[in-house]
Amino acid sequence: MSELWLCSHVRSGRRLVLAVAAGVLAAFATSASAQQPPTGNARQGKIIAYTCLGCHGIKGYRNAYPDYAVPRLRGQSVTYLENALNEYRNGQRAYPTMHLQALSLSEQQIADAATYLGGKPVTAKPVAASAVPAAAAVCTSCHGSNGIGVAPMYPTLAGQHESYLIRVLHEYQTGYRQSPIMDAIAHSLTNAQIRVVAAYFSHLKPGLHTVPRPYTRWSSTH
């Protein structure tokens, strides 16, 4: 009798543990789904991104006043692109055109566009520490010696336009763009160091490139 009791006690104990574990998992899944964006659909993204390529799909296209190249997106971390679009949407990044672009998109459309625009992430071998300029050494723990973000929330810098990297580092310094991580790092850099790191990362290959524009009746054949 007592053995049976013990047995059922253990069993219910185990059930309790399982129930607690399931509860923790469910809580985790809920909090994760609250934070994680929906899974992107590249086919939908291609349709949504059509207007985006008016700027992001033209090689060497520049933003006027201030003058810098529109960022390259192909090969970029999809998670980072989603974060960036959400930051333009909520004003953490102050750029009027992108704010309006991002505002016009739903969470799902942001995921779709990011999945299409990012495409396959860039991969490359690490670069020997001796080949990394001193000013860029501190960056490699997140952005990689090869300029490729070591985790999905860290943007890939390899192959990004030099003028865009310089512009963004100044934006973090002036507070025009805000990031709890990058603000302090950017403030620690002198203008000369900004030029060195921007030159280093932008020249790394393989790296990011411009998303090819789909052929249209109006696009140039060259």
Ligand code: HEC
């Ligand atoms: C009128 C030109 C223009 C259009 C159209 C445009 N963008 Fe942008 N985009 C820019 C510029 C310029 C920047 C850099 C802004 C800055 O300095 O923060 C940018 C930045 C971005 C970034 C941040 C990249 C990074 O590395 O930080 C993402 C992501 C992006 N755009 C996605 C999109 C998507 C998606 C669309 C379409 C829904 C779109 N853009 C439409 C000009 C444009």
Ligand code: HEC
């Ligand atoms: C602790 C991790 C970490 C370190 C170290 C770090 N970064 Fe970053 N970096 C980030 C994160 C996170 C972001 C994205 C912030 C945002 O969304 O604005 C970022 C964004 C950037 C961007 C904007 C990229 C884009 O596409 O718009 C540049 C440029 C950049 N970092 C350069 C550097 C340089 C140069 C260094 C070294 C001097 C450095 N970072 C060190 C984490 C780091």
